[in-house]
Each structure stands twice: as C-alpha cells, then as structure tokens.
Amino acid sequence: xxxxxxxxxxxxxxxxxxxxxxxxxxxxxxxxxxxxxxxxxxxxxxxxxxxxxxxxxxxxxxxxxxxxxxxxxxxxxxxxxxxxxxxxxxxxxxxxxxxxxxxxxxxxxxxxxxxxxxxxxxxxxxxxxxxxxxxxxxxxxxxxxxxxxxxxxxxxxxxxxxxxxxxxxxxxxxxxxxxxxxxxxxxxxxxxxxxxxxxxxxxxxxxxxxxxxxxxxxxxxxxxxxxxxxxxxxxxxxxxxxxxxxxxxxxxxxxxx
Numbered sequence: 001x002x003x004x005x006x007x008x009x010x011x012x013x014x015x016x017x018x019x020x021x022x023x024x025x026x027x028x029x030x031x032x033x034x035x036x037x038x039x040x041x042x043x044x045x046x047x048x049x050x051x052x053x054x055x056x057x058x059x060x061x062x063x064x065x066x067x068x069x070x071x072x073x074x075x076x077x078x079x080x081x082x083x084x085x086x087x088x089x090x091x092x093x094x095x096x097x098x099x100x101x102x103x104x105x106x107x108x109x110x111x112x113x114x115x116x117x118x119x120x121x122x123x124x125x126x127x128x129x130x131x132x133x134x135x136x137x138x139x140x141x142x143x144x145x146x147x148x149x150x151x152x153x154x155x156x157x158x159x160x161x162x163x164x165x166x167x168x169x170x171x172x173x174x175x176x177x178x179x180x181x182x183x184x185x186x187x188x189x190x191x192x193x194x195x196x197x198x199x200x201x202x203x204x205x206x207x208x209x210x211x212x213x214x215x216x217x218x219x220x221x222x223x224x225x226x227x228x229x230x231x232x233x234x235x236x237x238x239x240x241x242x243x244x245x246x247x248x249x250x251x252x253x254x255x256x257x
Contacts, residue, residue: 006077009084010055015040019048020057020071028063028070056080116228122220123154125228129213130161138244139171139211140200142222143187146209149223156186162194167213169195172244172251174205189254198251212240 003024007017015038022037023029029037031045038045049069052058057077061068071077116125129137147155162169189197200206207222215237220228 006081009081010057012052012055016048016052019045020052023058023069024071026070028061028068030066030068034069112232114230116230118226119149119151119223122226122228123150125218125220125230126150126154126158128216128218128230129167129211130158130165132167132214133165134167135213136168136170137211137213138241138248139169139209140206140244140247141171141173141209141211142177142207143171143173143184144177145207145222146220147184147187149220149226152184152186155184159186159193167194170198170248171195172198172200172247173254175199175202176205197254198248199254200247200251210240212237212244 003017003021007020012020018038019034022034031042031049034045034049035042040048049058049060052069053060056072057080058069058071061070114125116122150158187195189195207224208219210217210219212218215234216230216232217236217240218228218230
C-alpha cells in the first residue's frame with residue numbers, strides 16, 4: 001500500500017506513518033497489539049496515536065473495556081484533504097494580492113545572486129523553472145553530466161512537469177552526448193517533448209551548463225565541482241541570450257532517425 005504522498009500532506013514522522021498503515025490494514029488494534037507489531041512501548045503508542053487522532057486520521061473507541069485505535073473512513077480523510085486544498089486556494093489568493101506590493105518595492109533592486117551546493121540544493125535550483133508556464137528556455141547543457149549529478153529519477157519527474165507547464169526547451173548539447181536519448185527517454189527530442197536540440201561544434205565539450213528564462217540565468221556544474229548559482233538580472237539575461245543565439249546558429253541541428 002503506497003501512502004507516501006498522501007501522508008506527507010499531514011507532516012507525519014516515519015513511525016506515525018507506520019502506525020497509520022498498520023491500523024489501516026486492520027479493523028482496529030489495541031495499544032498492546034500495536035506495540036508488539038511496531039516494536040515500541042505501549043506509552044509511546046498512546047502518544048503517537050493521540051497525535052494521529054489530533055490530525056483527524058485516527059479515532060479511538062472501546063471494545064470489551066479495551067481502548068481500540070482505528071483509521072478514519074477514507075471519506076473523512078478525503079474531507080481533510082479538501083480542507084487543505086481550500087487552505088491552499090485561499091493562500092494563493094492572498095499571495096496574488098501581495099505580489100504587486102512585492103514587485104512595487106523592488107523596481108530598482110540590484111541583481112540578485114543565489115548560491116547552491118550539493119545535489120539536493122541543485123535539484124531545488126532546477127525546479128525554479130517550474131514556477132512558470134508557457135515560456136521558452138534557452139540552455140547550453142551537458143545532458144550526460146547533469147543526469148549523473150541530478151539523477152535520472154529526478155530529471156524524469158522534472159521534465160514531466162515541465163511539459164505539463166508548456167515550457168519549451170531550445171538546448172545545445174555537446175556532440176559526445178547525442179546517445180543519451182536512447183538511454184534516457186526523458187531526453188527525447190521533438191514537439192511532443194517540447195525540446196529542440198542542436199549539437200555544439202565538435203571542439204566544444206563542456207561539463208558546466210547554463211539556462212536562461214525570464215530574467216534568470218542559472219548555472220550548474222558537474223558532479224565533480226558540486227555547485228550552482230542563479231542570478232536574476234535583466235541585463236545579464238539579455239547578454240547571455242545574445243551569446244546563445246550566436247552559438248545556436250553555429251550549432252548543428254540534431255536529426256532524428
């Protein structure tokens with residue numbers, strides 16, 4: 001039974017998730033039964049079950065004079081999710097109201113630089129692109145190096161979301177990375193995948209890549225150097241875009257078999 005995504009919305013710890021899953025597969029369990037199954041003390045079971053009750057996922061009843069814990073009906077849990085969804089909707093409305101104020105106070109702001117180090121941080125930096133919809137991203141990108149660094153699982157999910165957001169890619173790859181589309185389907189090329197690829201000149205082999213969108217220029221190193229940085233600057237983005245167009249013209253279109 002897969003509950004990871006569902007229960008992550010309730011900020012449960014691993015032990016709380018385990019107890020919920022054990023209860024879900026039974027009609028009800030006593031603290032003693034749970035303690036044996038999960039291998040923790042009875043007082044700990046009462047404490048954890050109480051937290052699940054407070055979150056609305058579990059309820060307590062009495063059977064033959066013994067306290068029994070059981071999970072709420074799925075319809076009740078669905079209602080809790082709907083309430084969370086309504087909260088997110090209201091939060092988005094409030095964000096829209098303060099967005100104009102945010103940018104009004106930042107009309108003359110200096111370029112903003114953010115530094116990232118390590119795999120998790122670089123993945124988070126990469127997901128910044130998914131904040132937007134209906135745009136074209138320009139990238140000078142060492143595909144193989146980035147798969148090694150960011151992981152194929154992360155990039156598969158990332159590109160699925162990118163396509164849903166209608167984000168198109170115009171990307172230049174090193175010629176040595178042309179075979180990646182066979183090994184990694186999420187790097188396929190064409191309108192279906194919203195990706196157009198050209199191959200850099202033969203003597204251009206690179207491990208550090210950059211991408212451009214809106215007023216953002218984003219750089220990422222290989223796994224060896226393990227860092228990245230993102231700069232929000234209209235002038236820098238315009239300059240890098242001009243350089244990219246020159247490289248694009250000098251690069252060879254990738255032809256599909």
